[in-house]
Amino acid sequence: MPFSFSFSSESLGAALPVWSVIPFLGLLVSMAVMPLAAPKFWHDHFGKVSALWGFLAFAPLVVLYGGQALGSFLDMIINEYLPFIILLGALYAISGGILITGNQRGTPGSNTVMLLIGTLLASFMGTTGAAMLLIRPLIRANAHRQNRTLVVIFFIFLVANIGGALTPFGDPPLFLGFLSGVPFFWTFRLLPHMFLAAGALLLVYYLLDRRIFKSEECAEGKGPLRAGQAGQKPFRVRGAQNFVFLLVAIGALIAAGQMSLGRVSFLGAQRDVSEILRDIVVFLMALCSMLFTAREIRDENGFTWFPLKEVAVIFAGLFVSMTPLLDILQAGAAGHFGFLMRVVNRPSHYFWAAGTLSSFLDNAPAYLAFFKAALGSFYAGMGGRRAAALLIMQHPAYLEAVSAGSVFFGAFTYIGNAPNFMVRSIAEESGVEMPGFLGYMLKFSLLILLPLFILETLIFFSY
Amino acid sequence: MDGVPKIERILFATRLGEMAFNSLETLFVLKAAGLREIVLCHIIPREDVGFVPFGGYLRKEAERLRQEAGIKFEDWRQAISGAGIESRIVIEVGAPVQDVAGIALREQADLLVIGRGGRIGPLAGSHTLGILRRCRVPVLVHRYLARFEAEGEIAVKENRLVFEKPLLAADWSPASDRALSFLVSMAGAVEKAGVVHVIDEKALLGPDLENTRQQLLTRLRQRYCDTIERAGMKAEAHIAAGQPAREIIETARSIGAGMIIAGATGKEKPEGPALGSVSHRLCEISEFPVLLVPAIDAR
Numbered sequence: 149m150p151f152s153f154s155f156s157s158e159s160l161g162a163a164l165p166v167w168s169v170i171p172f173l174g175l176l177v178s179m180a181v182m183p184l185a186a187p188k189f190w191h192d193h194f195g196k197v198s199a200l201w202g203f204l205a206f207a208p209l210v211v212l213y214g215g216q217a218l219g220s221f222l223d224m225i226i227n228e229y230l231p232f233i234i235l236l237g238a239l240y241a242i243s244g245g246i247l248i249t250g251n252q253r254g255t256p257g258s259n260t261v262m263l264l265i266g267t268l269l270a271s272f273m274g275t276t277g278a279a280m281l282l283i284r285p286l287i288r289a290n291a292h293r294q295n296r297t298l299v300v301i302f303f304i305f306l307v308a309n310i311g312g313a314l315t316p317f318g319d320p321p322l323f324l325g326f327l328s329g330v331p332f333f334w335t336f337r338l339l340p341h342m343f344l345a346a347g348a349l350l351l352v353y354y355l356l357d358r359r360i361f362k363s364e365e366c367a368e369g370k371g372p373l374r375a376g377q378a379g380q381k382p383f384r385v386r387g388a389q390n391f392v393f394l395l396v397a398i399g400a401l402i403a404a405g406q407m408s409l410g411r412v413s414f415l416g417a418q419r420d421v422s423e424i425l426r427d428i429v430v431f432l433m434a435l436c437s438m439l440f441t442a443r444e445i446r447d448e449n450g451f452t453w454f455p456l457k458e459v460a461v462i463f464a465g466l467f468v469s470m471t472p473l474l475d476i477l478q479a480g481a482a483g484h485f486g487f488l489m490r491v492v493n494r495p496s497h498y499f500w501a502a503g504t505l506s507s508f509l510d511n512a513p514a515y516l517a518f519f520k521a522a523l524g525s526f527y528a529g530m531g532g533r534r535a536a537a538l539l540i541m542q543h544p545a546y547l548e549a550v551s552a553g554s555v556f557f558g559a560f561t562y563i564g565n566a567p568n569f570m571v572r573s574i575a576e577e578s579g580v581e582m583p584g585f586l587g588y589m590l591k592f593s594l595l596i597l598l599p600l601f602i603l604e605t606l607i608f609f610s611y
Numbered sequence: 612m613d614g615v616p617k618i619e620r621i622l623f624a625t626r627l628g629e630m631a632f633n634s635l636e637t638l639f640v641l642k643a644a645g646l647r648e649i650v651l652c653h654i655i656p657r658e659d660v661g662f663v664p665f666g667g668y669l670r671k672e673a674e675r676l677r678q679e680a681g682i683k684f685e686d687w688r689q690a691i692s693g694a695g696i697e698s699r700i701v702i703e704v705g706a707p708v709q710d711v712a713g714i715a716l717r718e719q720a721d722l723l724v725i726g727r728g729g730r731i732g733p734l735a736g737s738h739t740l741g742i743l744r745r746c747r748v749p750v751l752v753h754r755y756l757a758r759f760e761a762e763g764e765i766a767v768k769e770n771r772l773v774f775e776k777p778l779l780a781a782d783w784s785p786a787s788d789r790a791l792s793f794l795v796s797m798a799g800a801v802e803k804a805g806v807v808h809v810i811d812e813k814a815l816l817g818p819d820l821e822n823t824r825q826q827l828l829t830r831l832r833q834r835y836c837d838t839i840e841r842a843g844m845k846a847e848a849h850i851a852a853g854q855p856a857r858e859i860i861e862t863a864r865s866i867g868a869g870m871i872i873a874g875a876t877g878k879e880k881p882e883g884p885a886l887g888s889v890s891h892r893l894c895e896i897s898e899f900p901v902l903l904v905p906a907i908d909a910r
Binding site for chain 1: 668709745
């Protein structure tokens with residue numbers, strides 16, 4: 149069959165069968181189940197698992213629908229996956245070049261301040277970047293504490309997830325929204341949502357940890373260092389030039405959204421020239437960070453590309469396998485998931501539906517799925533960016549709900565967001581007792597996050 | 612020249628590869644030079660047990676690898692103890708390249724021994740070079756069996772008597788002086804040492820090459836050989852010309868040396884450890900164990 153590239157994903161979405169989403173579900177289930185059921189196998193073979201599901205999504209549809217399906221996959225890879233990985237990699241490289249040293253005293257008060265700083269940083273250097281920057285100093289500061297679990301759990305809640313709600317830099321779902329036409333500063337609309345969530349969590353943390361701290365007896369010789377005490381190292385930030393690289397990268401993102409330099413065709417997929425320039429600048433900033441940061445800083449940070457490689461490999465499979473689902477959702481009522489738009493039809497529904505999916509199946513695909521569902525629901529068959537602009541103008545609460553749900557619920561389980569597992573891994577390696585998958589949910593998420601999210605719904609999405 | 616260092620404690624960092632124990636055994640002769648303790652070190656790569664995608668940390672797997680290394684090390688400790696040397700074990704999860712240099716400092720090791728036990732390929736791979744670039748204490752890059760190419764033939768060299776006859780590569784630099792001190796500290800284990808200097812291009816193009824050669828030979832004897840002989844070892848001086856790393860290796864072959872000692876004279880970073888192009892190249896292509904001594908003792 150001769151292939152001709154076409155990007156009418158709306159017509160393709162209306163024609164795609166339900167079974168075309170099975171590989172996507174297969175990969176999501178693999179991501180959810182295999183780290184728990186077969187962690188060693190998953191650790192050794194996750195790349196093959198991801199590639200298999202990606203292939204199963206790609207091959208049958210290209211055979212059945214030819215160039216139209218191929219075009220849709222290429223569009224996803226070139227316009228969504230590549231910029232996503234470039235940004236994630238850049239943030240990872242840049243934040244890995246910043247080192248915080250000094251043996252601060254880990255008390256309920258200082259930990260709360262550190263969590264607050266991390267929460268604020270997360271929106272500007274990414275949840276992964278902020279988490280990698282602060283988790284080791286936080287664990288070091290609390291080395292004398294008997295209970296270090298609580299602070300790491302709240303670190304996952306706040307720094308690895310909720311703190312990233314304000315900008316497309318903050319959390320991968322929001323960057324995917326940015327790539328689909330959501331303006332850079334639009335996500336600042338989530339400030340009240342984040343303020344409530346972060347404020348409440350910081351307060352709960354402080355009260356809980358203060359109680360624990362009082363009951364703890366610091367071991368002899370391991371007690372917190374006090375000012376002037378021998379061995380105390382002052383607080384110090386090294387690799388500060390990386391903040392400049394970060395600012396330039398943020399500037400490139402903002403500028404690309406304001407410029408119109410025309411479009412070019414690459415492998416049949418259309419790309420804005422401004423977006424290509426943005427990706428080049430972001431990549432160059434990562435390169436500068438690697439070149440102009442002392443090796444010792446990265447060594448002390450325990451910097452390794454391995455976690456990023458893992459995310460890049462898994463997300464390659466994820467992006468390819470979710471392409472059919474997104475096409476079907478964008479087709480709205482004409483697609484096989486038209487019923488979804490009839491059932492999920494209020495902002496609160498979107499908040500909980502996107503959130504539930506984010507909790508158990510990673511928040512980036514969850515965001516895209518419900519973002520496209522919202523677009524398909526109101527503007528079926530319309531082009532992505534135009535539909536996104538109309539959604540923002542006419543029904544912003546839906547996008548707020550999808551954004552907040554995807555970002556906030558990422559904290560609900562270890563598998564909700566990529567930094568969660570990195571933080572857990574570093575904490576466990578450092579000897580912090582972390583709860584298992586169910587323990588995390590039962591002891592912390594259900595007791596602390598669930599009431600908070602109900603409160604968020606009542607205040608912001610109860611219409 | 613700095614005060615004569617002592618090799619009292621060695622950090623033997625190993626990935627538990629083939630022939631690693633054979634490499635370890637070659638160090639026992641340093642007891643005659645004052646060696647008191649060998650710290651056996653194995654870093655379990657963090658990537659083997661951590662960062663399970665959307666999972667976390669493979670605690671059981673880390674424990675299994677720790678036990679595996681521990682059992683092997685306990686076995687080795689018997690042999691070390693039999694040689695009258697004390698030993699300790701350090702097994703950690705971390706980054707093998709980045710962490711080894713830090714552990715050497717932390718353990719106050721006088722010498723770090725690294726290298727693979729495999730039989731083929733160059734002496735040092737990216738792993739070894741990564742450690743060398745970071746390390747601030749003397750490092751012996753060791754391989755028990757090394758395959759090399761000479762005169763178009765592939766040969767295998769067994770590096771068993773490493774310390775008997777070392778060859779010092781000298782270039783009058785502070786790092787060379789430091790390497791000389793280190794050689795002197797091994798006096799009890801060394802019978803005879805060679806010293807080689809490779810003439811640079813300018814001298815080769817000079818008007819009286821033979822006179823220059825004789826002058827360099829005299830200088831080499833006065834500055835290096837006399838010190839070696841005063842420490843109770845025999846010494847012989849050699850002058851070579853050509854590509855430095857190749858000529859040093861060629862001299863080592865011709866005198867039947869057991870190892871090459873050189874100063875780490877890299878200039879890439881004045882304030883930190885560095886690896887010069889000659890020492891880098893020596894580690895890459897030499898079939899001999901290479902002992903690199905930094906100009907400044909970071910301890």
